[in-house]
Amino acid sequence: MTKSANAPVRHATMRERNLAVVLEHVALHQPVTRARLAELTGFTKTTVSNLVALLEGAGLVRDGAPVHEGERGRPGVGVSLHGDGAAGLGLEVNVDYLAACVLDLAKQVRYRHVISSGNRGREPGAVLAALSALAAEAVAAAAGQGLTVAGAAVALPGLLDRDNGVVRHAPNLGWSDVPVTGAPGLATALPPEYDNEANLAALGELWFGGGARLGDFVHVSGEIGIGAGIVVDGRVFRGAHGFAGELGHLVADPSGPPCSCGGRGCLEQVAGQEAVLRAAGLPVTRPAGGPEGSLGRLVERLTAGDAAALDAVTRAGRALGGALASVVNLIDPDTIVLGGVFSPLAAWIRPPLEAVLANGSGSLRRGAPPVEVSGLAEGAAVLGAAGLVVDRVIADPALLL
Amino acid sequence: MTKSANAPVRHATMRERNLAVVLEHVALHQPVTRARLAELTGFTKTTVSNLVALLEGAGLVRDGAPVHEGERGRPGVGVSLHGDGAAGLGLEVNVDYLAACVLDLAKQVRYRHVISSGNRGREPGAVLAALSALAAEAVAAAAGQGLTVAGAAVALPGLLDRDNGVVRHAPNLGWSDVPVTGAPGLATALPPEYDNEANLAALGELWFGGGARLGDFVHVSGEIGIGAGIVVDGRVFRGAHGFAGELGHLVADPSGPPCSCGGRGCLEQVAGQEAVLRAAGLPVTRPAGGPEGSLGRLVERLTAGDAAALDAVTRAGRALGGALASVVNLIDPDTIVLGGVFSPLAAWIRPPLEAVLANGSGSLRRGAPPVEVSGLAEGAAVLGAAGLVVDRVIADPALLL
DNA sequence: CCCCTTTCGTAAACAGCTTGGACTAATTAA
DNA sequence: TTAATTAGTCCAAGCTGTTTACGAAAGGGG
Numbered sequence: 001m002t003k004s005a006n007a008p009v010r011h012a013t014m015r016e017r018n019l020a021v022v023l024e025h026v027a028l029h030q031p032v033t034r035a036r037l038a039e040l041t042g043f044t045k046t047t048v049s050n051l052v053a054l055l056e057g058a059g060l061v062r063d064g065a066p067v068h069e070g071e072r073g074r075p076g077v078g079v080s081l082h083g084d085g086a087a088g089l090g091l092e093v094n095v096d097y098l099a100a101c102v103l104d105l106a107k108q109v110r111y112r113h114v115i116s117s118g119n120r121g122r123e124p125g126a127v128l129a130a131l132s133a134l135a136a137e138a139v140a141a142a143a144g145q146g147l148t149v150a151g152a153a154v155a156l157p158g159l160l161d162r163d164n165g166v167v168r169h170a171p172n173l174g175w176s177d178v179p180v181t182g183a184p185g186l187a188t189a190l191p192p193e194y195d196n197e198a199n200l201a202a203l204g205e206l207w208f209g210g211g212a213r214l215g216d217f218v219h220v221s222g223e224i225g226i227g228a229g230i231v232v233d234g235r236v237f238r239g240a241h242g243f244a245g246e247l248g249h250l251v252a253d254p255s256g257p258p259c260s261c262g263g264r265g266c267l268e269q270v271a272g273q274e275a276v277l278r279a280a281g282l283p284v285t286r287p288a289g290g291p292e293g294s295l296g297r298l299v300e301r302l303t304a305g306d307a308a309a310l311d312a313v314t315r316a317g318r319a320l321g322g323a324l325a326s327v328v329n330l331i332d333p334d335t336i337v338l339g340g341v342f343s344p345l346a347a348w349i350r351p352p353l354e355a356v357l358a359n360g361s362g363s364l365r366r367g368a369p370p371v372e373v374s375g376l377a378e379g380a381a382v383l384g385a386a387g388l389v390v391d392r393v394i395a396d397p398a399l400l401l
Numbered sequence: 402m403t404k405s406a407n408a409p410v411r412h413a414t415m416r417e418r419n420l421a422v423v424l425e426h427v428a429l430h431q432p433v434t435r436a437r438l439a440e441l442t443g444f445t446k447t448t449v450s451n452l453v454a455l456l457e458g459a460g461l462v463r464d465g466a467p468v469h470e471g472e473r474g475r476p477g478v479g480v481s482l483h484g485d486g487a488a489g490l491g492l493e494v495n496v497d498y499l500a501a502c503v504l505d506l507a508k509q510v511r512y513r514h515v516i517s518s519g520n521r522g523r524e525p526g527a528v529l530a531a532l533s534a535l536a537a538e539a540v541a542a543a544a545g546q547g548l549t550v551a552g553a554a555v556a557l558p559g560l561l562d563r564d565n566g567v568v569r570h571a572p573n574l575g576w577s578d579v580p581v582t583g584a585p586g587l588a589t590a591l592p593p594e595y596d597n598e599a600n601l602a603a604l605g606e607l608w609f610g611g612g613a614r615l616g617d618f619v620h621v622s623g624e625i626g627i628g629a630g631i632v633v634d635g636r637v638f639r640g641a642h643g644f645a646g647e648l649g650h651l652v653a654d655p656s657g658p659p660c661s662c663g664g665r666g667c668l669e670q671v672a673g674q675e676a677v678l679r680a681a682g683l684p685v686t687r688p689a690g691g692p693e694g695s696l697g698r699l700v701e702r703l704t705a706g707d708a709a710a711l712d713a714v715t716r717a718g719r720a721l722g723g724a725l726a727s728v729v730n731l732i733d734p735d736t737i738v739l740g741g742v743f744s745p746l747a748a749w750i751r752p753p754l755e756a757v758l759a760n761g762s763g764s765l766r767r768g769a770p771p772v773e774v775s776g777l778a779e780g781a782a783v784l785g786a787a788g789l790v791v792d793r794v795i796a797d798p799a800l801l802l
Numbered sequence: 803c804c805c806c807t808t809t810c811g812t813a814a815a816c817a818g819c820t821t822g823g824a825c826t827a828a829t830t831a832a
Numbered sequence: 833t834t835a836a837t838t839a840g841t842c843c844a845a846g847c848t849g850t851t852t853a854c855g856a857a858a859g860g861g862g
Contacts (some may be wrong), residue, residue, distance in 0.1 A: 006425055009418045010849060011818045014410045018819090023410050033837055041409050045840065047820055066828095073838025074828035216641035220457050228731075232641065239733025240633065246730040251761045274606035300445065307751055322652065327726045329647040330485055330629075332640025360652045412847045438812055448849055449810065462826060469855095474809025477858040657847085 022051045023060060023397050027105070031078025031322050033065050041165035052079055058401050059085040059148075060105065060393075081105040084146035086393055089138055089188070090386025091131055092155040092197065095105070095120050095224050098131055099379070100138040103386040104147060105394065107207060112382075113143045121147070124178045125169075139185070149372040150393050150400060153385035155200040156177060157223065159243055165194050171260045172224045190399060193388065196253030197221065197381045198245055199236045202229020204384030205337055206400040210375040218333040219245065219374070220320070221381075222340035226268050230331055237331075248272065250326060252319040268321045271316035273341050279312035295341060302348050313345060317352035325352070325360025329370060339374035418800035419444070424461060424798050427480055428506070431467050434477025449652065453480055459801050460486040460549075461506065462796075482506040485547035485793055487801060490539055491737045491787025492532055492673070493556040493598065494571050495522050496625050499532055500780070501539040504787040505548060506795065508608060512542045513780075518764035525568075525579045533586035542587070551794050551801060552591030556579065556601040560644055566595050572661045573625045591800060594789065599646055600637045603630020605785030606738050611776040619734040620775070621648065621721070621779035622782075627669050631732055638732075649673065651727060653720040668724045672717035674742050680713035690732045696742060698730065703749050714746055718753035725754070726761025729769060740775035747774040 023042045026032060034052060038045045039318070055061045062085075066079040085102050088203045092099040096118065102111040119127050131154070138234040158170025165171075165181035168363035178215065186192040202219035221227045226248035238244050248268035249261050256265025269275055273295070274284045280301065282294050303308040324336055336357075338346055354371055362369040374380065393400065408414070426441045427433060435453060439446045451537040456462045465479040486506050492749025493500040497519065503512035518530050532555070540550045548745035559571025559725075561640065568574075575697035612642055616635035622628045627649035639645050649669035650662050670676055674696070675685045681702065683695050690757040702710040725737055737758075755772055762769040775781065794801060 006422055007416045008422050008444055008849095009410065011415075012416055014412075014848095017410045021407055024407055033839070043409055044821055046822085046842085049840065050819085069521055069838085071838095072836070073829045074840080076839050098825065139815085215681075230731075237633075237638070240735040241733055244731060244733040246733075249725050249762075251729050254723075322655075326651050327731060329650050329730050330631075330728060332645040332647075334641040343415075386437060413821095415822095445850055446811065447813085447851085451849085469858085473807070473859045475811080477810055496828075588831090755861065 002025045007029075009057070010343070016396065017050055018047070019054060019397045020395055022048060023055055023394050026061055027081055027394055028379045030066055030080040030247055032075025032080075033067050033069065034071065035076050037079070055397060058296065058397060060397055064289055065203045066076030067377045067399055083108070085148065086143050086150040087136060087147040088386045088389030088393065089142070089152040089163055090155070090200075090382040090384070090389070091135055091152060091186075092200075092382045092385060093119060093127060093131060093173070094155075094157055094197065094381075098134055099382045100128075100134045100160040101354060101379070101386045102138050102142045102147065103383075103390050104151065105390060106247075107390055108286045109336055109383075110145055110147060110283040111138055112379075113138065113141075114379075119173055124173075124175055124180075128180060128183050132183045135183070136186035139188075148299060149188050150390045151188045151192065152185075152186045153193040153195060153200070155197045155381040155385045156180070156194060157197045157225065159246075160194060160196060162194055162242055190389070190392065193392075195230075195236075195385070195388070196227065196242070197223070197247075198229045199238070200229070200382075200384035200388065201339055201376075201380035202231050202236065202337075202384070203387055205229075205232065205339060205374055206231055207385075207387045208376060208380070209337065210385050214334055215339055216334035218324075218327055218334065219336075219337045219339050219380075220243075220324070222271075222273060222338075222342045224243035224273060226272055226320075228327065228363075230333070232331075232333075247327065250323040252323060270319040271323075276312050276316050276345075278337070279304070280309040282309075295344065301345055303347070310348065314352045318356050320349070321353035321356030323362060324357050324371075325368075328357070328361040333358060333369055335369050337374050337379055338371065339376065340378075343374050343376075417797065419448070420452055420455060420798045421796055423449060424456055424795050427456075427462055428482055428795055431481040431507070432468060432479025433481075434468050434470065434479060436477050437470065438480070443635065454509050457797060459798060461798055461801065467653035478544055484509070486549065487551040488543050488548040488792065489623070489790030490536060490543070490550045490553040491556070491601075491783040491785070491790070492536055492550025492553060492587075493601075493783040493786060494520060494528060494532060494574070495556075495598065495782075498534055499528075500783045501517065501535045501543045502783040502787045503539050503543045503548065503550065504781070504784075504791050506791060508791055509746050510784075511546055511548060512539055513544075513783075514539060515780075521575055522575045525574075525576055525581075526710055529572075529581060529584050531552045533584045536584070536586035540589075550589050551594065552790045553587045554587045554594040554596065554601070554789045555587075556598045556782040556786045557581070557595060557599045558626065560647075561595055561597060563595055563643055591790070591793065594793075595791070596637075596786070597628065597630075597643070597646075598624070599630045600639070601630070601783075602740055602777075602781035602790065603637065603738075603785065604630075604788055605623050605777055605781035606630075606740060606775055607632055607635065608788045609777060609784050610738065610782070612736070615735055617735035618738055619646075619725075619728055619736075620738045620781075621725070621743060623672075623739075623743045624676060625674060626719075628710055628729065633732075633734075639655060648724055648728065650707075651724040652722070653724060668720055671720040672724075677746075679718050680709040681707070683710075696745065700745055703746070715753045716748045718750040719752070719757050722754035722757030724760060725758050725772075726769075729758070729762040734770055736770050738775050739772065740777065740781055741779075744775050744777075 038048045062082040066075040067078040068075040090101040097116045099114040159168045167178045198221040201221040205219045210351040219229040228245040228247035249266045252270045253265035259266035357368045439449045459673040467476040468479040469476040491502040499519045500687045560569045568579045599622040602622040606620045607614045620630040629646040629648035652665045653668040653671045654666035660667040678685045718720040
């Protein structure tokens with residue numbers, strides 16, 4: 001019947017799962033007493049004590065100060081995530097830079113390092129070597145804080161075959177069918193993971209975005225290209241081959257300019273960073289980001305009321321709104337979050353975007369979903385990558401003994 | 402961390418799950434010996450014997466004729482699904498008809514009944530009463546064959562709130578906020594389920610479609626409106642509120658005619674059954690289906706080479722292809738299946754559709770996914786509904802004691 | 803025809819995990 | 833100081849899958 005996660009459950013499986021149940025509740029409610037954990041999980045106090053003891057043995061949680069919950073009675077001891085135990089390493093390869101980030105189990109940022117690096121057209125081996133060095137540096141810095149990096153996740157700007165660790169197509173890097181596994185510096189306890197930058201940026205928004213994201217949203221991640229990370233019920237939706245969310249290649253204008261993907265009038269060619277800069281009459285030299293980059297100058301001109309700039313951004317907003325209307329009809333997200341380069345442009349791009357979106361997303365549901373603006377801007381993908389590792393540890397603590 | 406299916410596992414849970422594991426393997430490999438089940442599941446022979454005994458007690462499986470697998474040795478007894486035990490009832494409310502269908506555990510059709518019924522604009526209570534009578538008839542017919550209907554699922558042509566059993570908006574029926582629960586005749590052991598017609602038609606295609614559907618596809622379900630059922634990894638993708646897959650309201654032509662949804666130039670207004678009939682110069686009187694209906698006449702004219710008809714269908718194909726290009730970029734399905742009214746029109750609609758699709762779905766992946774044609778045509782949704790019930794029983798046999 | 807080998811299915815003892823109740827510990831209210 | 837209340841642990845019991853052993857039913861070889 002229907003391909004399904006259909007593994008037999010034995011005693012060991014039960015234990016593993018229940019360890020995760022307790023650990024997840026610790027993460028959500030720390031510091032929390034064993035008695036309260038028993039209420040929260042439905043286990044008996046005995047079972048909770050046993051499970052917590054195991055988690056303590058693995059260095060994942062720690063007893064802390066006494067907690068007094070009710071009025072009377074013996075106070076309990078607060079169990080918390082062990083802040084100086086396991087950690088997750090996030091890495092990112094992008095066109096202009098390499099980034100690394102270490103998160104402890106509580107998803108607190110403990111280390112962060114970004115180096116600018118012109119990776120477009122650069123030899124993949126050289127890029128991966130630099131990334132490897134960055135990773136080694138991060139692992140060492142973490143160790144200096146008492147943290148042990150349990151695993152790493154790498155964000156890459158392109159379509160990739162996650163099962164085999166191969167970048168199938170990354171037009172902005174100029175990579176095709178590049179294997180990325182086997183980088184040293186990633187030799188951690190858990191095998192490294194690789195994922196699309198847009199997907200990981202969406203997870204970054206889920207865990208670190210302003211306001212609690214409810215776990216059902218689409219994060220529009222405009223960097224050089226335009227991607228979308230689709231999060232449903234707290235998990236990334238990837239489609240059959242992992243290529244879902246390619247927002248940038250929806251057709252915005254069938255008679256528009258040709259695109260590197262082979263199509264015509266893709267959204268990227270109309271609302272992508274380079275297209276907007278060009279339409280506004282600005283140079284597209286790299287790096288475009290930062291206050292002094294082309295993007296900063298675009299914002300200046302918009303603030304100054306420059307007609308060409310305003311027109312370019314308005315057009316981009318309309319195109320993006322049209323594409324998002326399709327997203328709403330097909331994916332039905334709860335919220336839309338604008339990230340990446342769209343974040344600083346939000347004030348100007350949002351009005352035309354919302355107008356078109358409201359028109360195209362039907363009144364079958366009750367109006368279009370709200371369009372919010374990410375406060376994370378650039379760092380979202382590294383954060384999401386590191387958070388993914390932490391989540392994996394918390395969802396299956398048995399991996400660490 | 403992250404809202405997740407996070408229930409503690411106790412002994413009873415383990416049993417329930419393992420019963421399902423064994424039952425699913427029986428369904429896939431019947432007739433199958435206990436020894437082979439032990440290999441397939443990884444359980445010991447003892448455990449398999451115990452679990453099978455429980456399933457036999459619940460009337461879900463049955464011992465059959467001896468099976469000789471190897472050369473030498475004692476033959477085993479074949480365990481099969483109990484064909485005359487539990488059954489699933491599927492029901493469908495559509496604009497032109499009501500339908501019912503009973504499936505045994507092996508998903509064999511054991512009863513089927515369709516009555517034409519003009520439901521557009523009819524009082525919801527009357528429609529539900531007629532459906533209830535149809536259901537009671539089906540349950541009685543099943544009982545006559547020794548089958549016990551364990552539960553029912555109802556397919557409805559509109560957006561609905563599945564949690565509360567309310568039809569939010571069904572424009573083609575003229576229903577808004579109609580509660581559909583509490584219909585007698587659906588008082589089965591398991592509570593009845595309600596779902597969108599497009600979603601259930603996709604499941605019908607998954608289980609009964611020609612050629613094994615691999616569990617990752619989009620089924621385009623054109624009846625009066627145009628919907629899409631998105632199946633990922635064998636399960637329906639519903640989005641945050643259950644409104645995903647509203648293909649019919651993607652904007653095909655921003656300057657097109659207004660739509661009942663409030664938008665403009667929705668795909669439905671260009672490629673929907675009524676729009677195509679109108680463009681071909683045919684009346685849109687109901688029922689449109691069947692060899693004598695308007696649809697049959699359209700096929701006649703297409704076969705005869707009528708220019709207006711060919712032009713209308715070609716235009717519809719282009720619009721549908723454009724919408725499907727968006728689907729491919731956002732959802733990344735493995736296959737696209739054309740069902741409903743598009744099935745008989747496939748010969749004429751597919752070429753323009755595929756041309757536009759190939760153009761718009763980029764070469765980032767390797768070409769557009771294959772476009773196949775469903776052989777189920779009309780009955781897909783009822784079959785899917787009944788199959789859903791059967792699947793639920795097989796995925797959780799503990800529900801039946 | 804008899805006996806050995808192979809395979810199927812079951813029975814009894816065993817091991818892992820959660821449960822339930824009893825018991826100790828620590829704190830507040832009176 | 834005493835009673836009440838809450839936190840956490842200890843130990844016996846129950847449920848479930850595993851291990852080991854054994855009887856049952858077939859084919860092959862002498």
